Amino acid sequence: xxxxxxxxxxxxxxxARIDSLDLVARAVVDGFISGLxxxxxxxxxxxxxxxxxxxxxxxxxxxxxxxxxxxxxxxxKEFEADTxxxxxxxxxxxxxxxxxxxxxxKLEYGKFxxxxxxxxxxxxxxxxxxxxxxxxxxxxxxxxxxxxxxxxHALDHREAGTGSAxxxxxxxVAERLDRRGIVVLISDFYADVRVAIEAFERLRYRxxxxxxFHLLDPAEVTLAIDGTTAVxxxxxxxxxxxxxxxxxxxxxxxxxxxxxSLAARCGEREIDYTFMDTSMPxxxxxxxxxxxxxxxxxxx
Amino acid sequence: xxxxxxxxxxxxxxxxxxIPILVHLVHRRHAxxxxxxxxxxxxxVPVRVxxxxxxxxxPLLLIRCLAVILIVLAxxxxxxxxxTAVLATExxxxxxxxxxxxxxxxxxxxxxxxxxxxxxxxxTALGPDDRATIVAFDEEATAMxxxxxxxxxxxxxxxxxxxxxxxxxxxPALTLARRLLEGSDADRRDIVMVSDFQRVGWDRGTPLxxxxxxxxxxxxxxxxxxxxxxxxxxxxxxxxxxxxxxVQVAARVINTGPVAVDRVTLHLELNGQVLGSQTVAVxxxxxxxxxxxxxxxxxxxxxxxxxxxxxxxxxDNTRFFVLTxxxxxxxxxxxxxxxxxxxxxxxxxxxxxxxxxTFPVRVRALRNLQLTDLDGRRLIILNDxxxxxGPAGGRLRRFx
Numbered sequence: 001x002x003x004x005x006x007x008x009x010x011x012x013x014x015x016a017r018i019d020s021l022d023l024v025a026r027a028v029v030d031g032f033i034s035g036l037x038x039x040x041x042x043x044x045x046x047x048x049x050x051x052x053x054x055x056x057x058x059x060x061x062x063x064x065x066x067x068x069x070x071x072x073x074x075x076x077k078e079f080e081a082d083t084x085x086x087x088x089x090x091x092x093x094x095x096x097x098x099x100x101x102x103x104x105x106k107l108e109y110g111k112f113x114x115x116x117x118x119x120x121x122x123x124x125x126x127x128x129x130x131x132x133x134x135x136x137x138x139x140x141x142x143x144x145x146x147x148x149x150x151x152x153h154a155l156d157h158r159e160a161g162t163g164s165a166x167x168x169x170x171x172x173v174a175e176r177l178d179r180r181g182i183v184v185l186i187s188d189f190y191a192d193v194r195v196a197i198e199a200f201e202r203l204r205y206r207x208x209x210x211x212x213f214h215l216l217d218p219a220e221v222t223l224a225i226d227g228t229t230a231v232x233x234x235x236x237x238x239x240x241x242x243x244x245x246x247x248x249x250x251x252x253x254x255x256x257x258x259x260x261s262l263a264a265r266c267g268e269r270e271i272d273y274t275f276m277d278t279s280m281p282x283x284x285x286x287x288x289x290x291x292x293x294x295x296x297x298x299x300x
Numbered sequence: 301x302x303x304x305x306x307x308x309x310x311x312x313x314x315x316x317x318x319i320p321i322l323v324h325l326v327h328r329r330h331a332x333x334x335x336x337x338x339x340x341x342x343x344x345v346p347v348r349v350x351x352x353x354x355x356x357x358x359p360l361l362l363i364r365c366l367a368v369i370l371i372v373l374a375x376x377x378x379x380x381x382x383x384t385a386v387l388a389t390e391x392x393x394x395x396x397x398x399x400x401x402x403x404x405x406x407x408x409x410x411x412x413x414x415x416x417x418x419x420x421x422x423x424t425a426l427g428p429d430d431r432a433t434i435v436a437f438d439e440e441a442t443a444m445x446x447x448x449x450x451x452x453x454x455x456x457x458x459x460x461x462x463x464x465x466x467x468x469x470x471x472p473a474l475t476l477a478r479r480l481l482e483g484s485d486a487d488r489r490d491i492v493m494v495s496d497f498q499r500v501g502w503d504r505g506t507p508l509x510x511x512x513x514x515x516x517x518x519x520x521x522x523x524x525x526x527x528x529x530x531x532x533x534x535x536x537x538x539x540x541x542x543x544x545x546x547v548q549v550a551a552r553v554i555n556t557g558p559v560a561v562d563r564v565t566l567h568l569e570l571n572g573q574v575l576g577s578q579t580v581a582v583x584x585x586x587x588x589x590x591x592x593x594x595x596x597x598x599x600x601x602x603x604x605x606x607x608x609x610x611x612x613x614x615x616d617n618t619r620f621f622v623l624t625x626x627x628x629x630x631x632x633x634x635x636x637x638x639x640x641x642x643x644x645x646x647x648x649x650x651x652x653x654x655x656x657x658t659f660p661v662r663v664r665a666l667r668n669l670q671l672t673d674l675d676g677r678r679l680i681i682l683n684d685x686x687x688x689x690g691p692a693g694g695r696l697r698r699f700x
Contacts, residue, residue, distance in 0.1 A: 096337035096338050097337075099335070099336070099337040106337075188337060188338075190337065190338040190340050217337075220336075220337060223342075225334060225336070229333075229334045230333050230334065231333075231334050231336045231339060231342060232333035232334060232335050232336065233336065233337075233338060233339045234335050234336065234337050234338070235337075235338070236339075238339060239333060240339050240342055242342055247342060247343060250343070251341050251342060254341040255341050258341070
């Protein structure tokens with residue numbers, strides 16, 4: 001599969017200049033799809049799979065009357081991915097997400113990503129929804145085929161909240177999503193790996209396919225801070241005197257270990273984990289999502 | 301000419317100079333912080349914080365401190381005077397006018413004792429060739445006489461003075477003192493004013509200027525947080541209960557001090573007998589009402605007193621009132637000979653509503669009306685009855 005397209009390399013910093021989140025989503029998704037040689041993920045819901053004997057309770061509209069005319073027996077038609085999936089985007093809007101050094105913050109990047117995935121899912125006739133959270137759930141848009149604009153509107157107006165927590169909000173997310181579907185989780189994951197994995201597992205136990213996008217600003221990965229300074233935690237206000245030259249190597253090592261630990265443990269639990277820094281084009285994330293969506297569609 | 305302060309307590313506000321200093325320190329600390337999403341992957345590195353504690357922008361800090369100091373000084377109300385030179389005895393022949401405040405507020409606590417002591421000290425410090433006099437003032441000013449070298453009579457007159465019940469006005473006293481010193485040919489002419497300096501005593505409408513060669517010293521005998529409660533208005537509510545006239549006394553307590561008083565006990569006395577006590581709490585500068593249980597109105601004119609326990613100003617701790625009995629209007633209703641049943645019922649009910657005065661009512665049928673029935677009656681109502689005949693009718697006719 002070749003995912004290269006004219007807009008394949010649209011820089012997120014350029015997208016940040018577009019006011020309308022809807023336009024951003026269209027630009028990303030349309031450019032991405034036009035670059036595919038074929039579109040194996042579109043129109044799945046009308047692909048015929050097989051005939052099955054009619055069972056009491058089946059919708060009579062699904063009876064194949066031609067087969068009935070030939071065999072005098074009731075059969076219903078079944079299709080690949082007959083039921084549209086629920087795609088719920090869960091976006092971290094805590095204060096730490098409001099950090100950016102390349103012209104856009106992680107929150108803005110997360111919004112672009114969420115909007116693009118919502119737009120793409122909606123094009124595929126999936127039901128789309130949104131949950132944002134910081135220390136608690138903030139926005140809740142239930143999944144629906146008609147909620148694309150609602151989701152985009154909610155994303156567009158969401159500002160960064162206060163502190164962050166994973167355990168309590170994601171527990172509530174798991175309790176709210178009773179129908180199995182795809183849960184796309186976008187966050188910077190400043191939490192203990194064990195806590196984050198437990199939160200993912202709760203979603204997995206309820207039958208959801210979990211896709212995790214781990215966002216960090218390039219400066220967070222490398223500790224791009226100049227000179228001795230007091231570093232202030234955006235969420236807690238806590239201060240720490242830091243000499244970047246002395247701690248940079250250790251810091252980068254810890255960040256890499258954190259990312260590696262998350263990736264490894266997600267892999268063990270069949271959770272798609274994608275690390276992205278905010279300078280990366282968005283189609284990388286879309287491809288990761290479509291791969292997962294494709295695997296889900298083949299499971300009836 | 302020395303610099304003195306009318307409100308020296310305001311200098312406590314100089315502590316506010318710490319505010320700009322703190323602002324400079326805190327502001328600098330904030331400016332140095334570098335926001336970062338999380339300290340999760342950072343570890344502490346010892347950094348010398350001495351530089352952080354230094355103050356930058358010294359000129360700005362000094363300007364801010366100076367502004368605070370000037371504001372505080374303005375509230376302290378500085379003025380130019382010669383407070384210390386006046387009481388000195390050196391420097392040739394001297395004429396002195398000692399002004400002593402004898403207004404109502406000087407009865408507070410030790411004010412009067414301190415004031416007389418200050419005047420006495422000023423007089424005894426005079427030399428053999430010096431002259432002096434005393435001016436006592438409240439709303440008006442009175443001199444004990446012209447300037448004299450004999451301080452003995454002045455001290456005797458000072459002992460005979462007591463605080464009065466009037467308010468305070470400084471202008472008449474200073475005007476009189478200036479007039480007394482106008483004919484003086486002494487080398488030094490001084491005025492010592494002893495008072496608690498009630499703010500209301502300064503009359504801004506009256507221009508007052510002392511000659512430049514006349515020195516003025518002010519001796520303030522006031523206390524910083526005066527405590528005083530006073531009995532204010534006393535109200536009497538009369539009622540007729542079980543055929544007897546009763547009165548309920550309510551008294552207002554006023555707290556003129558700047559501090560709340562938790563317990564003020566009021567006592568009600570009638571003809572020298574204590575009938576009850578009430579305790580109330582009064583906010584600073586506020587008032588409260590104490591209501592006593594109702595008592596039977598004595599049959600004779602009675603002298604009542606509401607008093608509160610002792611405080612530094614005893615003059616306003618007592619409120620007198622006079623209680624007169626029977627303020628009712630005795631009423632006689634005359635019904636016709638063949639009166640309906642309960643003919644005067646509604647009339648009686650209407651009169652019973654009256655409280656001040658009350659209407660003690662007696663009802664008589666026309667045929668039973670006697671001359672003695674008219675005794676003591678101030679109001680006679682003929683309720684659909686003919687004019688009485690006989691002796692009672694004759695007396696009534698003569699009255700009309």
